[in-house]
Amino acid sequence: MLRSFKLSPPRLILAILLTLIGTISIYFLSNTKLSIAGSNFTSIGLLVSGLIFYAGILVIVAMFEDETVLSISLLTPSIIAVAIFVYGFIGWSIRVSLSKWKGLNPDFTWVGLQQYYNLFNNDQRFIIDVRNTGMFTVGFIVACLIIGLGLAILLDQHLKGESLFRSIFLFPMSISFIASGVVWGWLMNPAIGNRITGINLIFQSLGLNSLISLWHSTPMPWGMAYTIIPAVWQLSGFTMALYLGGIRSISEDIREAARVDGASEFQIYRYVILPMLQPVTLSAVIILGHMSLKIFDLIVALGNKDIRLDVPGIYMWTTTFDGTNYARGAAIGILMLVSVAILVVPYLIQNMRTETEI
Amino acid sequence: MNRRIALKILFYLILIALALVYLLPVYLLVLTGLKPFNQVDLKTMWSLPIGGFHIDNFIAGYKQLAPNINNSLMMVIPEALLSALLGSFNGYLLSKWKFRGSNLIFSLILFGMFIPYQSILIPLVKFMQYIKLYGDIPGLVLVHIIYGIPITTLIFRNYYAGIGTEILESGRIDGASLMGLYRYIMFPLSAPSFAVVIIWQFTQAWNEFLFAVILTNQSHWPVTVALNNLAGSQLVQWNVLMAATLLAALPTLLVYIFLGRFFLRGLMAGALKG
Numbered sequence: 001m002l003r004s005f006k007l008s009p010p011r012l013i014l015a016i017l018l019t020l021i022g023t024i025s026i027y028f029l030s031n032t033k034l035s036i037a038g039s040n041f042t043s044i045g046l047l048v049s050g051l052i053f054y055a056g057i058l059v060i061v062a063m064f065e066d067e068t069v070l071s072i073s074l075l076t077p078s079i080i081a082v083a084i085f086v087y088g089f090i091g092w093s094i095r096v097s098l099s100k101w102k103g104l105n106p107d108f109t110w111v112g113l114q115q116y117y118n119l120f121n122n123d124q125r126f127i128i129d130v131r132n133t134g135m136f137t138v139g140f141i142v143a144c145l146i147i148g149l150g151l152a153i154l155l156d157q158h159l160k161g162e163s164l165f166r167s168i169f170l171f172p173m174s175i176s177f178i179a180s181g182v183v184w185g186w187l188m189n190p191a192i193g194n195r196i197t198g199i200n201l202i203f204q205s206l207g208l209n210s211l212i213s214l215w216h217s218t219p220m221p222w223g224m225a226y227t228i229i230p231a232v233w234q235l236s237g238f239t240m241a242l243y244l245g246g247i248r249s250i251s252e253d254i255r256e257a258a259r260v261d262g263a264s265e266f267q268i269y270r271y272v273i274l275p276m277l278q279p280v281t282l283s284a285v286i287i288l289g290h291m292s293l294k295i296f297d298l299i300v301a302l303g304n305k306d307i308r309l310d311v312p313g314i315y316m317w318t319t320t321f322d323g324t325n326y327a328r329g330a331a332i333g334i335l336m337l338v339s340v341a342i343l344v345v346p347y348l349i350q351n352m353r354t355e356t357e358i
Numbered sequence: 359m360n361r362r363i364a365l366k367i368l369f370y371l372i373l374i375a376l377a378l379v380y381l382l383p384v385y386l387l388v389l390t391g392l393k394p395f396n397q398v399d400l401k402t403m404w405s406l407p408i409g410g411f412h413i414d415n416f417i418a419g420y421k422q423l424a425p426n427i428n429n430s431l432m433m434v435i436p437e438a439l440l441s442a443l444l445g446s447f448n449g450y451l452l453s454k455w456k457f458r459g460s461n462l463i464f465s466l467i468l469f470g471m472f473i474p475y476q477s478i479l480i481p482l483v484k485f486m487q488y489i490k491l492y493g494d495i496p497g498l499v500l501v502h503i504i505y506g507i508p509i510t511t512l513i514f515r516n517y518y519a520g521i522g523t524e525i526l527e528s529g530r531i532d533g534a535s536l537m538g539l540y541r542y543i544m545f546p547l548s549a550p551s552f553a554v555v556i557i558w559q560f561t562q563a564w565n566e567f568l569f570a571v572i573l574t575n576q577s578h579w580p581v582t583v584a585l586n587n588l589a590g591s592q593l594v595q596w597n598v599l600m601a602a603t604l605l606a607a608l609p610t611l612l613v614y615i616f617l618g619r620f621f622l623r624g625l626m627a628g629a630l631k632g
Contacts, residue, residue: 043489044496067536071455074536078448078511079463081504086470089478089485096480151376154369167618168377174614174621176565178582179607182589183383186596189400197400199382205404233380241622294474297567297582304590313568316476321572330480337477344472352465 004065015059022053051077090337096330103324115331126332129312132224136311137292139228140235144288145281147232148239153269155240156247166244169237177234181301184230188215188302220308227302227309231295239284246280247273286347293339312336384604391415391601398597419602422594425577426584427605430564433495433580437502438559442552444503445510449551450540452511453518454526464515471508475568486573493575501573502563509562510555513624517551518544550620557617558624561610581606 026049034045054077061073097115101107119126151169155162172180189198192212196204203211216226250273258268296313303309305318312332320329390398394412420427452464475482482501483492491497521544529539570580579587585606588594594602614621 039494039496040490041496043491044500047500062535062537065535067455068457070536071451071457075448075451075463078444078467078507082467082470082507085482085501085504086473086478087466089481090473092481093477093479154373157366157369159366159369159373165373165377167615168380170618170622171611171614172380172383174561174610175607176567176582176610178565178567178586179603180383182585182599182603183387185589186600187383187386191400195400197403201401201403233383237380241626245626290472294476296476297586300567301586301589313474313476316479317568317572320480326480329476333474333477333479336474340472340474344469348465348469352461355461 006063006065008063011059011063015056018056018059019053020056022049022051022056025049026053090334093330093333096326097334099327101326101330102328106326111327115327116335119328119331119335125307125310125315126312128220128307129310129315131221132309132311133293133295135221135224136228136231136295137289139225140231140292141285141288143228143232144236144239145284147236148284149243149277151236151240152243152247155244166237166241169240171237172234173238175234177296177298178301180230180234181298184233185302188213188226188229190214190217216302216306216309223308227299230302231292231298234298235288235291239288242280242284243277246277250276282347286343289343290340293343294336387600387604387607390597391419391604393597395595395597398595400596415597415601416605418598419600419605422588422598423581423584423602423605426579426581429495429574429578430580430582430609433498433502434560434563437499437506437563438556440499441503441506441510441559442555444507445514445555446545446548446552447540448507448511449514449516449518450544453515454523454539454544455536464511467511468508470505471512475505479568479572483572492573494578495574498569498573498578498580501569502559502566505569506559506562510559513555513558514548514551517548517554521547553617553620554624557613557620561613561621561624564610 026046029042029045029049032042034041058070058073061070064070095108098110098112099108100111100114101109155166159165187198189200190213191197192200196212199215200212203209213226214223216223218226254272255268258272263271294313295311296317299309299311299314305314312335316329316332316336319325319332386403389406390403392411392413393407393415394409395414397407398415448467452460486492486497486501491500525543526539529543534542564580565582566580567582567586571583571586574580574583585602588599588602
C-alpha cells in the first residue's frame with residue numbers, strides 16, 4: 001500500500017549512483033582478488049559492495065514515505081545476518097547431527113538420532129561431561145548467589161570505601177577466562193612435598209596443613225568441583241552488583257516502615273528485602289546458568305584438555321576438529337543448545353509478553 | 359551502640375579479608391613479573407623480590423605475545439566500532455519504529471546472545487572457508503560483529519526506549535524523516551550508549567577464545583589463543599608466563615579501571631531487562 005511518493009531528483013541521482021557503484025564493484029570483485037595488508041578482503045569487499053547497492057535501494061524506498069517499510073528495510077541486513085548465522089547454522093548443525101559424517105569429506109547419510117543415542121548410551125566420555133557440567137553448574141550458581149548476596153548485604157551497610165570494595169570484587173569479570181585459568185592453574189598447583197607452591201604453600205606456612213589440597217587434580221569426580229573456584233572468583237562480583245542494584249532499588253520507605261513495626265535489621269533483610277530480590281535471583285540464575293552450561297575456555301586453560309575435567313564444549317571441539325567426527329560434534333553442540341534453550345527460552349518469552357502489555 | 363561498632367568492625371574485617379583473596383591472583387602476577395630470573399623459584403612464589411624490581415619477565419613476555427597483541431588490536435578496534443554503529447541503528451528502529459512483529463523479531467535476535475557457539479561451529483567454519491574468510495583477522499571481525507548484533511541491539515534499544523518520544527515528535531514537525539531524526543536527534547544523544555557498547559564489545563572480543571582458536575591460523579592468533587598455547591608449552595618458564603598473562607589481561611583491566619562505570623552498565627544491560 002503506497003501512501004505517497006515524493007520524487008526528489010537529488011535523491012534519485014544518489015540512489016542511481018549508489019546502486020551503480022555497488023554493481024560495478026561487485027562485478028570487479030567477482031573477477032579479481034582484493035588484498036589489503038596481506039589479508040584476503042575479497043569477500044568483505046563483496047559484502048560492502050552489496051551493502052552499498054542496498055543503500056541505493058533504501059534511498060528509493062525512503063522516497064515512498066512509508067516509514068514502516070523503511071524501518072523493516074533498514075533492519076533487513078541484520079535480520080538476514082542473524083537468520084543465517086544463528087538459525088540457518090543451527091538448522092545445518094542439526095542436519096549434520098543426524099548424519100554419519102566422519103572424516104574430512106561431508107557425508108550426509110541419514111542415521112536419525114543415532115549420534116544422540118550413542119552419546120547417551122555408549123559414550124563414557126560424554127557421561128563424564130554431563131556429570132561435570134551438572135556439578136559445575138550447580139556449585140557455581142549456588143556459590144555465586146551466596147557470595148554475591150553476602151557481599152551485596154555487606155556493601156549495603158554504607159561503609160566507607162564501598163566503591164573501592166565494589167571495584168575489587170568486580171574487576172575479575174573484565175579478565176578473560178583464559179588468563180584466569182592460567183593464573184589459577186598456578187595458584188591451585190597440586191604439587192606437594194619439595195615442590196609445594198601456590199595456595200598450598202600459603203596453607204603450609206600458616207600451619208594449615210589439613211587444607212592442603214590436590215585441587216582440580218583430585219581424583220574423579222571431585223576434581224571438577226575445584227574448577228568452580230576461578231569461575232566464582234570471576235562472577236561472584238557480578239552477582240553482587242546485580243543484588244546490590246536490586247537492594248538499592250527498594251525504597252527506603254519500605255525499610256523505614258518495617259523498622260517502625262519493630263523489625264531488627266536482620267529481620268528486615270530476612271523478611272522484607274530477600275523476598276523482594278527474587279526477580280534478581282531469577283535473572284542471576286539464568287545468566288550464570290547459561291554461562292556454566294557452555295563453560296569452555298576456563299576449563300581449557302585450567303585443565304589443558306584433561307579428560308577428568310572434560311566438558312561438552314571441549315569434547316565437541318576435539319571430536320570435531322581433531323577427530324573429524326563432525327556428526328558427533330554437531331550432536332554435542334545441539335545438546336548444549338537444547339540445555340541452554342530450556343533455561344533461556346521461557347525467560348525470553350516472558351520478557352516479550354510483559355513488553356507487549358506495556 | 360557498642361554492638362553496632364563491633365558489628366561494623368566485623369564487617370570491615372570480612373570485606374578486607376575477602377578483598378585480599380580476590381586480589382591474590384593479581385598480586386601473584388605482578389609479584390612474579392617483577393622478579394629477576396634468578397629469584398624465580400616455586401618455593402618462594404610469595405616472597406618479595408630481593409634487591410629491587412626487575413622487568414625482565416615483562417620484556418620476555420612481551421616478546422612472546424607482541425604479534426598476537428597486535429592481531430587482537432587489529433581485530434578488536436574495527437569490530438567494536440562497527441558493531442556499535444550497527445547496534446545503534448537496530449536499537450533505534452526496534453525502539454522507535456515498532457511495527458507488527460517487531461517485538462518478536464527482537465526476541466528472535468536476542469536468542470542469538472545465549473546460544474552456545476559450539477552449536478553453530480561446524481556450519482560457521484565451512485561457510486567461512488567457502489567465502490574465503492577462514493584463517494585471518496577480517497573473517498574473525500565479521501563473525502564477532504554478527505554474533506554481537508543481539509547484545510548491541512539490546513543495549514541501544516533499552517537506552518533509546520528511555521528517551522521520550524516528545525523530542526522525536528518535535529523533530530517530525532520540523533519535517534525530519536526517519537533517518538533525519540536519527541542523524542540529528544538520536545545519534546547526538548547516544549554518546550553514553552556508544553561508550554557502553556564499544557567498551558563491552560572491546561572486552562568481549564579481546565577475551566574471546568572459541569571463535570579465535572577455530573577461525574584463525576597460527577600467524578593470526580589473537581592474544582587469548584597465544585596465551586593458552588604459551589601456558590601449555592613446556593619451553594616457557596612460568597615467570598614469563600605470569601608476566602605474559604598480565605600483559606594479555608592488561609587492556610581490558612585498564613578499560614575496567616578507567617572506564618568502569620560504562621563497563622558496569624554494559625554488564626547490567628546484558629543481564630537485566632528494564
